[in-house]
Amino acid sequence: MHYNWNWGILFALSPDGNTPYIDLLLSGLEWTVITGVCAWVLAFILGSIIGVLRTLPSHTAERLGFVYVEFFRGIPLIVQLFVWFFVLPDLLPVEWGSWIKQLRNGPFYTSVIGLAFFTSPRVAEQVRAGIQSLAGGQLRAALAMGLTRPQAYRYVLLPLAYRIILPTLTSEMLNCLKNTSVALTIGLMELTAQTRAMQEFSFQVFEAFSVSTLLYVLLNLAVVAGMRVVERSAAIPGTLAKAR
Amino acid sequence: MFHGFDYKAITDNLSYLLIDGLGFTLRLTLMAAIGATALGSLVAVMELSRNRLVSGIAVGYVNLTRALPLLLVIFWFYFLIPWVWQWVTGADRPTPVGAFLSALITFTLFEAAYYAEIVRAGIQSLGRGQMGAAEALGLRYPQVLAYVILPQALRNMLPVLLMQTIILFQDTSLVYVLSITDFLGAASKIANRDFRLIELYSFAAVVYLVISATLSAFVRRLQSRIAIVR
Amino acid sequence: MIDYQNVCKWYGDFNVLKSCSTHVNKGEVVVVCGPSGSGKSTLIQCANGLTPFQKGTITVDGVSVGDRHTNLPKLRARVGMVFQHFELFPHLTVIANLRLAQEKVLGRDKASATEKGMALLERVGLAAHATKYPGQLSGGQQQRVAIARALAMNPVAMLFDEPTSALDPEMINEVLDVMTSLAADGMTMMVVTHEMGFARRVADRVVFMDAGEIVEDTTTEAFFREPESERARQFLSKILQH
Numbered sequence A: 001m002h003y004n005w006n007w008g009i010l011f012a013l014s015p016d017g018n019t020p021y022i023d024l025l026l027s028g029l030e031w032t033v034i035t036g037v038c039a040w041v042l043a044f045i046l047g048s049i050i051g052v053l054r055t056l057p058s059h060t061a062e063r064l065g066f067v068y069v070e071f072f073r074g075i076p077l078i079v080q081l082f083v084w085f086f087v088l089p090d091l092l093p094v095e096w097g098s099w100i101k102q103l104r105n106g107p108f109y110t111s112v113i114g115l116a117f118f119t120s121p122r123v124a125e126q127v128r129a130g131i132q133s134l135a136g137g138q139l140r141a142a143l144a145m146g147l148t149r150p151q152a153y154r155y156v157l158l159p160l161a162y163r164i165i166l167p168t169l170t171s172e173m174l175n176c177l178k179n180t181s182v183a184l185t186i187g188l189m190e191l192t193a194q195t196r197a198m199q200e201f202s203f204q205v206f207e208a209f210s211v212s213t214l215l216y217v218l219l220n221l222a223v224v225a226g227m228r229v230v231e232r233s234a235a236i237p238g239t240l241a242k243a244r
Numbered sequence B: 001m002f003h004g005f006d007y008k009a010i011t012d013n014l015s016y017l018l019i020d021g022l023g024f025t026l027r028l029t030l031m032a033a034i035g036a037t038a039l040g041s042l043v044a045v046m047e048l049s050r051n052r053l054v055s056g057i058a059v060g061y062v063n064l065t066r067a068l069p070l071l072l073v074i075f076w077f078y079f080l081i082p083w084v085w086q087w088v089t090g091a092d093r094p095t096p097v098g099a100f101l102s103a104l105i106t107f108t109l110f111e112a113a114y115y116a117e118i119v120r121a122g123i124q125s126l127g128r129g130q131m132g133a134a135e136a137l138g139l140r141y142p143q144v145l146a147y148v149i150l151p152q153a154l155r156n157m158l159p160v161l162l163m164q165t166i167i168l169f170q171d172t173s174l175v176y177v178l179s180i181t182d183f184l185g186a187a188s189k190i191a192n193r194d195f196r197l198i199e200l201y202s203f204a205a206v207v208y209l210v211i212s213a214t215l216s217a218f219v220r221r222l223q224s225r226i227a228i229v230r
Numbered sequence C: 001m002i003d004y005q006n007v008c009k010w011y012g013d014f015n016v017l018k019s020c021s022t023h024v025n026k027g028e029v030v031v032v033c034g035p036s037g038s039g040k041s042t043l044i045q046c047a048n049g050l051t052p053f054q055k056g057t058i059t060v061d062g063v064s065v066g067d068r069h070t071n072l073p074k075l076r077a078r079v080g081m082v083f084q085h086f087e088l089f090p091h092l093t094v095i096a097n098l099r100l101a102q103e104k105v106l107g108r109d110k111a112s113a114t115e116k117g118m119a120l121l122e123r124v125g126l127a128a129h130a131t132k133y134p135g136q137l138s139g140g141q142q143q144r145v146a147i148a149r150a151l152a153m154n155p156v157a158m159l160f161d162e163p164t165s166a167l168d169p170e171m172i173n174e175v176l177d178v179m180t181s182l183a184a185d186g187m188t189m190m191v192v193t194h195e196m197g198f199a200r201r202v203a204d205r206v207v208f209m210d211a212g213e214i215v216e217d218t219t220t221e222a223f224f225r226e227p228e229s230e231r232a233r234q235f236l237s238k239i240l241q242h
């Protein structure tokens, strides 16, 4: 086994003539972060709505939420991205379809939307579990004071539920970031795609993969550290913090 | 909307799609799930070991694997396995090992990290009582694990393990990037050959959805049964 | 003030309330007691629409609870409720717990909500704890905060569902004392409780329930002197043995 290591390759220029390979990887990291964060924000909003829907007394709302969750959780991300990217534009009216196809950064928008819908049912299930873990007491107390149901969710149930599910939300968030790599299949030049590009042009496979592995690990550590701070600032004196 | 939807693009290729493609996917899922359960159990036990080195290795393995996107790991192994294989067999150049085996190794090693976390949670939820009771009977530590702890942990965690297997089933679609003919690979090859992207990708989505939803309905039933037994 | 007329409720096939009729007059204290599972919580929760019922009518201060057109949040804002497990909001400080509904439901501004809240905390003897979180208080203190929180809405009546049964014995009296002083001030109260001492001292009437029926509904004096029904007699002898 004699692989020729050449770490200098990182600072050699890539085929475009003026960017070193390391910059390619860093720009990939940037797209990974931007795509992941945008998708996460959207997934968080969608997931919260669906999660709340699933806790309402209305049977229809509960059913609707269930179907949504099963649907977007039941199809692999890569297939969902293909459907958004290849199938949907052709199902729309022709002008819309061609407008979408000509969109600059089309892969980016598609990735954000696809990833958000893929991630949202996972968020929804967490939100639902969080709310249901409060049992009925807090809701009843909030309603008994004259709060409307939306107010009860806004001021009491959701603030508590989010605190309870914070650790699992962190890992969903990490999944969302990692899953951006699947978007390379529709042409998003995120970190894994750039790693592949570097490997193809430079033939230094393992340097490229080692560096991007390191970058992913650092990204993880950064998110975990960030969420620690959030967790600490959201901790409630005297209660949940103790249960943790 | 479905004007011009060409069902024949699907029906004409059904045996290729389902037997070659889906067959590959299901075989890969099943074998990787078994492998990952076995390896995951081992890693979980190692994680809980009192030996710092052993637990350190296991925890490091789990954390590193879980920090990486599956796609990156797929590429890693795609390039790494031939080198390792060369080293093992003493051949004079890196040799490819075949698509199925390569994918199987990748998924087993990758998913083992996720299964390990589930099994570890299962073991820890048993508490010290079971361990103590078994040791009091004079069983040795490996026997306690094999006959008392792991069977219970795996049984209690069965629904979660199955949920993870549904994720694994969906994840196998990513071997598409290696141009392997799994189910998605087969669909995509026909889609591009016949210019039938809408038909084939919709079909792929429906098939994945039906299988995943069926399995998840089964898991929910299992869960409620277990809840009643307890 | 609170008027139950032939109220019936089912959970599926299970008849929880069987044509219950009773009333709480203005300024009156009515204690509801009865064995576990007899429907006391259900009865009291019907009064502010927390639990829907299928037949009969309940009117609170002239407003029909079961009517589809009734604005339930508005009605509930006028009826205070205290729960067995306190149900303070753990992520809000004590004073923020008292402010929440004042601001969001009554539209009071923060300053006046705080002022009102502090005055009530003073009254239940907990002004010093205003900025603590519920989890940092004892059970008895939490329940007194819960009472203050309900009072902050200027309710026309108060409902209590076993307010002391989740408390350690040494904390029961601090809560009962607050309730006693409320009654002395003329608050209309409906109280589910097993504290027969409190009932005897404070209640004007006692309602005894068993298996979803109101078996007895008499003055406190009559109830403790000689209950009419055998079931109430058995219940009393059991509970007074302790």
Ligand SMILES: Nc1ncnc2c1ncn2[C@@H]1O[C@H](COP(=O)(O)OP(=O)(O)OP(=O)(O)O)[C@@H](O)[C@H]1O
Binding pocket: C011, C014, C016, C035, C036, C037, C038, C039, C040, C041, C042, C043
């Ligand atoms: N959501 C529900 N679904 C079905 N049955 C219920 C429900 N809630 C209460 N019940 C039943 O209704 C009956 C009355 O319940 P309720 O809570 O009113 O009793 P209670 O008199 O307050 O008892 P306790 O002293 O234990 O609090 C009980 O038999 C209970 O099992």
Ligand SMILES: [Mg+2]
Binding pocket: C040, C041, C042, C161, C162
């Ligand atoms: Mg009760």
